[in-house]
């Protein structure tokens with residue numbers, strides 16, 4: 001059985017690596033670019049750019065190895081029927097969900113600003129989940145889609161660490177998935193919150209799961225991929 005070094009202890013991969021999915025949470029213009037939802041809430045959105053190159057490398061490897069990939073988008077219907085007023089009103093931002101901004105309506109499905117950034121845009125065949133909440137399992141078909149493919153292990157990446165990534169990881173953990181957060185492929189507007197999240201995930205023997213770097217994962221999967229190539233498996 002393959003494994004790689006992680007905290008609080010080594011993470012074992014499933015016997016069939018096709019049961020391992022890369023989950024990329026909300027890498028949308030709304031969170032990473034000026035004029036989107038994150039900016040409207042007063043955040044420095046430029047902080048999130050740092051994870052794009054390592055995440056792109058991980059995504060490219062998953063594509064090359066034909067392993068499952070899940071993208072999520074936080075978004076709402078144009079009529080806001082799936083947006084609780086409590087969410088719309090929260091924060092006193094300069095623009096609210098549904099308001100017209102420089103990239104179209106804030107956090108609305110189909111608007112230019114709601115798209116996944118071009119560097120990480122989904123390809124046909126990859127799972128794309130649109131979600132109205134912070135967690136990717138709430139009010140979405142994610143669990144069904146994972147079950148249909150026999151996926152049991154999730155590598156969690158994306159933004160923001162302590163909001164949508166952590167919420168999704170906790171939801172997945174409660175549903176029995178073996179979850180690992182990829183340290184250099186997740187980011188927060190608040191560096192201390194990112195650090196605290198990584199620590200709380202792996203505390204108490206991995207109460208929510210594991211953490212490691214993309215380099216550890218890439219090294220292990222590349223070795224597996226070259227064995228496959230060598231034996232034409």
Ligand code: C5J
Pocket residue numbers: 025026031074134159160161163164165
């Ligand atoms: C937030 C997210 N931060 N994707 N959403 O509101 O983390």
